[in-house]
Amino acid sequence: MEDEGPECGKADFVLLDEVTMEHFMENLKLRFEKGRIYTYIGEVLVSVNPYQALPLYGPAAIARYQGRELYERPPHLYAVANAAYRAMKRRARDTCIVISGESGAGKTEASKHIMQYIAAVTNPSQRAEVERVKDVLLKSTCVLEAFGNARTNRNHNSSRFGKYMDINFDFKGDPVGGHIHSYLLEKSRVLKQHVGERNFHAFYQVLRGCEDTELQKLHLQRNPALYSFTRQGAGLSASESEERSHYQAVMEAMQVIGFSAEETASVRRILAAILHLGNIEFVETEEGQLAVAEEELVDHVAELTATPREQVLRCLLARTVASGGREVIEKGHTAAEASYARDACAKAVYQRLFEWVVNRINSVMEPRGRDARRDGKDTVIGVLDIYGFEVFPVNSFEQFCINYCNEKLQQLFIQLILKQEQEEYEREGIAWQSVDFFNNAIIVDLVEQPHRGILAVLDEACCSAGTITDRIFLQSLDTHHRHHPHYTSRQLCPTDKTMEFGRDFRIKHYAGDVTYSVLGFIDKNRDALFQDFKRLLYNSSDPALRAMWPEGQQDITEVTKRPLTAGTLFKNSMVALVDNLASKEPFYVRCLKPNQDKAAARLDEAHCRHQVAYLGLLENVRVRRAGFASRQPYPRFLLRYKMTCEYTWPNHLLGSDREAVAALLEQHGLQGDVAFGRSKLFIRSPRTLVALEQSRARLVPIIVLLLQKAWRGTLARWRCRRLRAAYTVMRCYRRHKVRAHLAELLLRFQDARRPPLFGRDLEWPPPPAALQSFQAACRALFCRWRARQLVKNIPPSDMAQIKAKVAAMGALQELRPDWGCRRAWLRDYLSSAADNPAASGLFAQRLKALRDKDGFGAVLFSCHVRKVNRFNKRRDRALLLTDRHLYKLEPARQYRVMRAVPLDLVTGLSVTSGRDQLVVLHAKGQDDLVVCLHRSRPPLDNRVGELVGVLAAHCQGEGRPLEVRVSDCIPLSQRGSRRLVSVEPRPEQPEPDFRCSRGAYALLWPSG
Ligand SMILES: Nc1ncnc2c1ncn2[C@@H]1O[C@H](COP(=O)(O)OP(=O)(O)O)[C@@H](O)[C@H]1O
């Protein structure tokens, strides 16, 4: 699809050099010949039926129109659909697309293209619910066409009902539901069709498309000529295979929509029952009784409608009447009455079936679970595809209604496009050249005026008592409208032979003259059906059928209000429709039919000229040329576009909104294309509007960002403030905990200075987390302080003893429970007269001699010992430890030195964990010395700890290690051989002594 060059004519009739019928037709024809079937008049689309498949549609074409403005691409239905969709999304306003034109002009096709476009451009997120709604929307057309369309002389697929479809959209612009209103099905077609026409497609589809077995169950044969209702159109059927594929398509569509298998079976049965009903004929028996000619048919009808056969027969032959009170009598029909009742029943059943199908589709499409508060308000696009203006050789009540409907829609068009527009220019004080047009209000009035209008006169005739004939109704019309310029009849104009006397009247419609035959008007308007049928069908055991006849529930004796007539119902529905359309933003598609013969690529000029004239397209162009594409009150205009100008964003400071608007337009350089009304701005060309929209669209994301920024900032600030508050609370609490803890410490430790314990038993309270390490340090400090307090008070003479005891504790604590801590440690026991009364003098002499010889500083320890050597010899000896040497002395010989080991060779000593006085001294390069301290006062005094402590303290002072081992089985080495020494308690032993057995020593210790 290439873009259009000038050779294709003007894409918009507004651009014509001169607005005359000649120029208009020339352009239309030129474009049609080039395959351009669409042309604009401003935003109104004029479409000519090409009667051939053109490569204008499909996904690629849809993509070209998506998101574009109307004028950016060649004129197309997609552009209109897109404009309606965008207008709805942009302004959150309901819109509608009104498709008008005569029968066969392409309205239904247009509506399908529009639906396809909407289905294609919505739901980018592929939501299942939206897909479902779209599916149902698209499939519903197929089903509705099967039941509501038929072949007529004007159109092989003519819609025999009016259709208005609402599609609901959510705020994102995705379809979320829909609703179909159907208007006045031409149900008389069920009984009878004109030559060359057919009954509704559904009948032929069932006859041709059903499986054989299915057909048998319906008691049908595959031949439409066998049934009186389909006989007329039988020869006109499409090919059998085509009909079958249609049937299958319809069945599949019904399934997609959600009809159950049971429901589609009911539908088939009802269609079959209608066909059988049509074949029923009545005869009078010899006794003058009325009877059914072929009783088998009654069986079929009863079976197919799931009703008792007897009752079906009774309903066909008689009717019950209430005769006052609760009395009910049965009144037999005449043959004519019975036929009439049969036909009324067939029509009504079909109509109810059709309505049921529509309702069923609606129930599936109803927007579900929508909550305006949560989801925002739904917006709606309405698509109106209603039967077009019709003229047949014989026109009846249906044509009258259809043409009245077209008058109403033309009136709406005039109201919206022509009249309202001009009135508004005047009101707003815009310079304006008035355009004349024919206003068809006078014809609408002729039909619908209360009391005098044709519908009112007809209703009156229907309600009158006595037998009012169609002819009397015609007379009554004549008297009422004798002088009406758009009404005439043979009685009023006897010379006009085209009308039949006493039967026809003629209305000069806006689209042309139509002669109506009054025959059947009263009947069709009354639309009566005997109660018996309603009750019969209500009592059917088929739930679908039963649901179609709710009023069959009523008792026969119940007095009911007279039902509204068909004409009044139709009028009311038209008034409601027009009101509905008027509340929406309308988009128009005006369909033209190029010729009467459904011929491709042929434009019959006279025929088109007529349509152009009555559709008022020329006037439309004139108004459009003189007029403005858009108008908006100043405040609304500012609200929408103020961000595009520095003077108006965010708020203007000018004297009035009007001045602000002027400033805004001046900044954009658009002031030449607008006019300033009293309260509104008028924008001449859509281009200007689009320019404004585009600059707005450029700025909106920035504003959105700005708002997001501000809001995010606010959120962050709130969060920060909350956090800060939390931290403040935490800080205060922590401080409080610390203070409380410190106060507690002060309280507990206030008497810590008091001797002698210096707070030894005070318990530290558990610190808060923040003070954990602080408290650990404090405790260490406190311990040091306490130690200092304790040490400070020790006299210097005791210091050596204390140091030795500390060293002993370090070496023995927990290893030897009893190490003589509580004793006073005298060290030099051999010099003590108390401990060594016999020889302390001797020892003092020896000590003096040794001091002179070895020059030691101090005696660390001296004591008598019992020793054992490697030859198992046990002897009494004395041990002397100076700061230089370890001496072994012989007490028996004036403490002569037997062995002297330099003290720095002593590497360690081993003791046991018991209370015995066994000591093994280890020295480098020397045999281990095994001794037991003894001969002490008191006896068995515990001096091992003292020896360990003194030696350890001395080594500590010299900074060298001393190994102290505690073991109950002490290994030792003497001249390279290894031995063990252990302790054996011997209570009877007077003095400790050693014993040797099998290479091991044992100290025999006197106490147990
Ligand atoms: N855009 C089109 N392209 C091709 N054929 C079309 C187009 N519009 C209509 N037709 C043909 O014209 C016939 C009648 O159109 P339809 O929409 O049923 O008319 P209306 O609903 O106005 O009575 C269709 O069956 C189809 O064959």
Ligand SMILES: [Mg+2]
């Ligand atoms: Mg149609």
